[in-house]
Amino acid sequence: MTTLTQPAASGALATAWQRIWRARRLVERNIMFYRHQWIIILSGVFEPIFYLLGIGLGLGAIIQEVTLTDGRVVAYAAFVAPALLATAAMNGAVFETIFNVFFKLNFAKIYDGVLATPMGITEIALGEMMWALMRAALYAVAMFVIMLFAGLILSPWGLLIVPAALLVAAAFAAAGLAGTSYLRTVNDFDVPMGLVVMPMFLFSGTFFPISIYPLPIQVFMQATPLYHAISLIRGLSTGSVGTAQLWDLAYLVVFFAVCMWIAMRQMERKLIK
């Protein structure tokens, strides 16, 4: 039996660290589960690749070129690929934190069992976050390697793509975790998927520059987190990095913090009665 240090004796920082460290148990648990179901994880790697082939190259052969916000002209595939990478990071994180956490929270009651051990809400939330991040990171790295070999990374800034994708994944993982606690039945999934994730996928500048729309609609699109995720990663891969990317960064950090706060509060509400 491990002796647990008294929080009072070791200080708040040490306690926080202890919880973060103990959260890795949830990652272990998920690895244990996916050991038999690795195909689920692996198949996600191919989604952005198919999109890149279908839209980026298939449709891209007809479209050929796109003008970036800074006036530079790039191949359509180079325009779409970073957006697909950002979307893959989002999907990896969101599927894990929305669907799987919902299932564990409401049907399997897995967390009730976990909470009977020295693991707390913080560990569960952080653990699921870490796991979602790992899954998202896998997709981001796979896509990064493909972009690299396909010559779709046009600038040395591209080296920062993977860390940026991790921030994107963290932001969406926290959002998913916050959102899932508001869902009551499986039918409620239509709402986040149909009204949030899909429209965002379509309207965040993934497949075309949003400048073709009237200004009010553009402003609305710029309010979505995926727009900033794509803008950040596209900026890095094409090398058109400016103050816009700093804003993207700031947006994502704040978005992450707010969602994480809501997620923790909601998890506590759901699990502690």
Add this chain to the structure above:
Amino acid sequence: MTVLAASGRVWQRNWLVYKRLWHRSLAFGFLQPVLFLTAMGIGIGALLTPASLEAFGGVEFIDWLGPGLLAAMAMQTATFESTYPIMNKIMWGRNYEAMLSTPVGIRSIVGGELAWGAFRIGTLATIFLVVLALFGIPRSPMAILAIPVAVLVGVAFSACLIAFTATQKNDVGFSAIFRFVINPLFLFSGTFFPLTQLPDELQVVAWATPLFHGVELIRGAILDQLDPLAAPLHLGYLLLMFGIGAWLAERNLARRMAD
């Protein structure tokens, strides 16, 4: 009770569940094509030069894309309805076990589920067509034919996927089907770009896949450019797929329920 009447009961059971959610289902059925056409149709359309439109046979990109998306919607809806819900009725909720202890038999279950799929896709295709009309896409009253074709695409996929689901012991295989079958079909069946863009060998492969035939027929009907020679071939392919799928579905489900 005849097989047909019993199928009706299976259909009715789905209706009882659905009627609590129908408004939401129809709302999303309307919203989805609106969003897709506004985004992909108008957004990507704006990137295309008049010269490049020749690849789409001279029609606007949104006109070309809309019918393709309708066919893809039929496939995706059928796929979703024939995986998790069917698995639930086989394994998790054991509804089929309960039904089979009544005069309802395997053939009626498969028939009822396919009829249900046809109903769902029929309503969604109708809504989709209304949306296409709002975007001014259909060229002639022939466009109405897109609805039965979409239903045929739907039941053909439903039948094959019920046959697949009946063999599965857990839902892991579904991820593989979605990612490795449905998604590539969505992207490479002439939905987003003409197959003439593909290398010749891949065009042959694309010809062999089912969604392509649905896309061709639906696009032909809506844009009033059905090819009288090719259309019967497309139709024959889909009918054959439906027939084989239904036969396999009944066989596999009977085996599964006998376990």
Add this chain to the structure above:
Amino acid sequence: MSSQQSLVHARALTKRYANGFTAVDGIDFDVRPGKAFGFLGPNGAGKTSTMRMIACSSPVTEGTLSVIGMDPRTQAREIKAKLGVVPQHDNLDTELTVRENLEMYARYFDIPRDVANRRTDELLEFVQLDERAKDQVEPLSGGMKRRLTIARALINDPELVILDEPTTGLDPQARHLLWERLYQLKRRGATLIITTHYMDEAEQLCDHLVVMDKAKIVAEGSPRQLIDQHSTKEVLELRFTDAVREDLNGQLNGQLDGLADRIEELPDRHLLYTENGERTLEQVNLRKIPVESALVRRSSMEDVFLRLTGRSLVE
């Protein structure tokens, strides 16, 4: 008794939920080490809420509670490290196999892998699931899942094991196997807290019982003490045909009057509390009361409960 000697010490313990419902209303009790302590009561009496407070999964609203000498408010993690919890509804990890459930649970407790592996082997054998180790959890029978949950609760070698209705919903065979395993556990010196609404379970397993009803403790003692205090030695159960009941139309109670210390009228039978059931039955026959069937038995916790609350345990 001072709180040092008791493993769980509660004074004026109260649980009030956000909706204003008071599930536990100022109860006092002490659980001594090495004993099996039972909470007996019908559904909704407050047993589960009490258990959840002890298990640190539900905050105490008012009053004092100390578990293994620690305060659940501030030392929940430390307490949980020494507890084994069997909740009312199994919450096994259905995505993992039988063995993985135990291995993973050990990881949550930070138990080193070699120790965890050894304990997993031992516990699977203890709950007779060693042959199902590689199976998924879902297809297991209710009794097997329950046994796995109990094995899981023992993975950290707990000082105190909390079992909330361990055998509810199980068939008789599965119940007896579980009782036997819990009895083994008790003999090894574990402290158990058990809630149940089965009087036979309470009598079989518990050294000390509290009877709960409507959020309060209504009686406390060993099963024998409670029966001696609140019931007679024997009970005579009489059944009458519907026709007789109608004929006598209210005169039945008058005819039975004076035959026993106390008479309870239930919808389907009459209970006559008496020191000697056979003799009372003779008197019933002497009075020529047209009985359909008669049964003499010893008093049980069911009778205690009926006496204390005026209601049956299992409704």
